[in-house]
Amino acid sequence: GEEVAQTPKHLVRGEGQKAKLYCAPIKGHSYVFWYQQVLKNEFKFLISFQNENVFDETGMPKERFSAKCLPNSPCSLEIQATKLEDSAVYFCASSQQQGSTDTQYFGPGTRLTVL
Amino acid sequence: GDSVTQMEGPVTLSEEAFLTINCTYTATGYPSLFWYVQYPGEGLQLLLKATKADDKGSNKGFEATYRKETTSFHLEKGSVQVSDSAVYFCALSDRGNFNKFYFGSGTKLNVKP
Numbered sequence: 405g406e407e408v409a410q411t412p413k414h415l416v417r418g419e420g421q422k423a424k425l426y427c428a429p430i431k432g433h434s435y436v437f438w439y440q441q442v443l444k445n446e447f448k449f450l451i452s453f454q455n456e457n458v459f460d461e462t463g464m465p466k467e468r469f470s471a472k473c474l475p476n477s478p479c480s481l482e483i484q485a486t487k488l489e490d491s492a493v494y495f496c497a498s499s500q501q502q503g504s505t506d507t508q509y510f511g512p513g514t515r516l517t518v519l
Numbered sequence: 520g521d522s523v524t525q526m527e528g529p530v531t532l533s534e535e536a537f538l539t540i541n542c543t544y545t546a547t548g549y550p551s552l553f554w555y556v557q558y559p560g561e562g563l564q565l566l567l568k569a570t571k572a573d574d575k576g577s578n579k580g581f582e583a584t585y586r587k588e589t590t591s592f593h594l595e596k597g598s599v600q601v602s603d604s605a606v607y608f609c610a611l612s613d614r615g616n617f618n619k620f621y622f623g624s625g626t627k628l629n630v631k632p
Contacts, residue, residue: 408562435618437619437620439620439622444624444625445606445608445624445625446622446624447608447620447622449619449620449621452617452618452619459617460617460619462617463619495562495563497563497620499618506612506618507553507565507568508612508620509565510555510562510563510564511562512561512562513562
């Protein structure tokens, strides 16, 4: 598609429950990025993929967060045993090529609320 | 490490006023610089970008010039409209750091009729 698609738009989970978010990058884009937007608009980088391979995972809290990008499937970000502090908007972005000049195109985000 | 600093908002202007939103950056390599805009309830939309020193990015009346000597990328518009009300984010991408984006904290712009 021509836009990055993210589902669901909203997700509510009780503390300790699992949450799974999905992202379909723009067709033909090889790179996928996940960001977490918390209070006061702060963006935190989580992980990036080059096709189905992890490119950079330096931002991932590895104890409870995992992510995948499998061929012919939407990418996913999964949080096991959610905590209150995981409440945020999670954005996915895709870019066509590797390069700092390359624009990242963002999806509309998934708002996760942990109660 | 890489970082972006933006002026704190909110910024409130009357329609047709001149807009400046300051952005400065710190980077270890040779970053590209971007401005994104976020309307309420929506994702980020690219507004403009510049990929090397002295480049000027422009779009929809907005402009920003990549100033390496002052490590700045200030956003300007000569005459704002009510429809420009949104949150504006300055960002950098550093090819020496896996091209992940570093964002400023965002500046909310309110334009009154």
